Amino acid sequence: MSAQTEIREAGRLWAIRVQDPAFDDWDGYTAWLEADPAHLAAYEAALDDSDWGAALLASAPVEVAAEPQARRWWLPAGAAAAAAIAAVGGWSVIDRDAPAQQIATAPGEQRMIDLADGSKLALNGATRVILDPDTPRHVVLEQGEARFDVVHDASDPFVVMAGGTRLVDAGTVFNVVQDGDALQVAVSEGAVIYAPGPDEVRLAPGDTLTRDAKGAKPVVGKASTQAIGSWASGALHYDNASLGQVARDLSRSLGKPVRPAPGTEARTLGGGTLMLGGSPDQVLARAGPLLGVRFVAEGEGWTMSPADGPPR
Template sequence: MSTVRTELDQEALHWLLRVNDPAFEAWEAWDAWMATDPDHADAYWRLAEAEGDVVEALKAAPAPGVQRIMPRRAFALPRRSAIAAAVAVLAVGGAWIGWSQRAQPWIIETAPGEQRNVILADGSEVSLAGATRLALDRRRPRDVRLEAGRALFEVTHDAAHPFVVEVGDATLTDLGTTFDVTRLGDGARVAVSEGIVRVDTRNATATLNAGDAVVATPDGLESRSVSPEDVASWREGRLSYTGETLAIVAEDLSRALNRPIVVSPSLADRQFSGSLTTTTEVASQKTRLARLLGVSVVEDGEGWRLEP
């Protein structure tokens, strides 16, 4: 192992030990170090994986006697014996298992009208729309929770570890595909561009293929159809719909245009099919929306209200 590699592994081990401390609070510094160089993230997650192997060995070992806690094979991790040994020494101390299982929350947020791309530890990519809040756990990078807003997931295939997204009362399970998720006021919308996604709610289950979409509400799952190439079109400033209600269209517009947009109750269930461009100047947006949606767009404080 080169000197550079050894020093990098020592840095990564230093960060892993700090992160495992229940009192650790320097998440911004950790994020900055991880983002400085792709090799940093590679070394950190490689070490974290080695740690996970050791923890699993400890959990499966007989309780009495330190000598029996670490089977000999646990020290034979390929190409990382030195790292695994260092982790194992700390593990024997007793508190390591508790630290290693502690959640390491990571919140990613965007402002209204903002977009942001994030690469997860497993290589999956998430594109966040405006006014979006995504909750992750650094120890479980393939389990995420969409608390608000909209996100496009381009998932790295791993058949042994499904990618799971929780959104409201719905759970989405994916093995490697591209799909879009929106947290709605009373549920969630899911649209698949590529691959297969399973949607589970309290009272319904659906399997979505490319071109399929559903809106999950407390009443069940409402089927939608979508062109696969339109699933990610919002990233280029284009919102595309096939038979979507104006209530949901208004929620999408609010995120994209950075202004609250509500719809009159009498129009909430009216369906719209077509595309809306969100990159034009605000001055022309009202006129365009009124014409395309067939509504009146009325000033409502800092936002707009869609009326008959």
């Protein structure tokens, strides 16, 4: 994808976002506009497009929901009927002729999406992405967790924008978590190039990359390829995971907050495979003896701490 095409697509994505009544990233929007004079031109061109911009500005965005607490699609009101989104069960298919779309999952919800190029995208709970069928191999992860199963095409690399960073596919299955300014990338198959350029980092199967904040130095580690993105298959695989990591994973998958007890976030827990089926109480009942932890109900969620005795 050329730099000019990237700027044009970014302008369209910003045009979509700022029409959302809940939009509050004005500092980010302003910073993007000021970074390059071409950005304002791309934004205005998106609004001036007779077929796309008119529909976008016709009215405020509306939410189209198939059922309560299920998939949510934010589309320009004038373009909602033209989006041609086919959904069956937990799977959604994005039509090439649809406009750019913001897709979000509710807390605790998982959604699977078939992209036009044959790639597959799995969204975990409380996740938001932007997809444009005109550029099906370019996805923006705005927040949350997503697993990408990419059909490799060396002539047209698959790009994920997350936390202001480009992640380029090199034929792969990989998992990305964006939590505020923090970013985590883990590769199950193939390879991913983090921030292509002079300081790029190439991640192979089993490699992980963690960046605590924008501008922070990324830290590369290792993980079991079986564990990477396993939530999309209804299970969480652990091997000496920290209590903080498990708490974050459970919070996304259950849709309710699980917090580590104060001072225990870095504590290493036991390993095993935790199945996510059933109610949150049933999942936590299995997690306790498996990982050697105990859960105490607190408000709408739970506090998790190491159990007495060695983990099992």
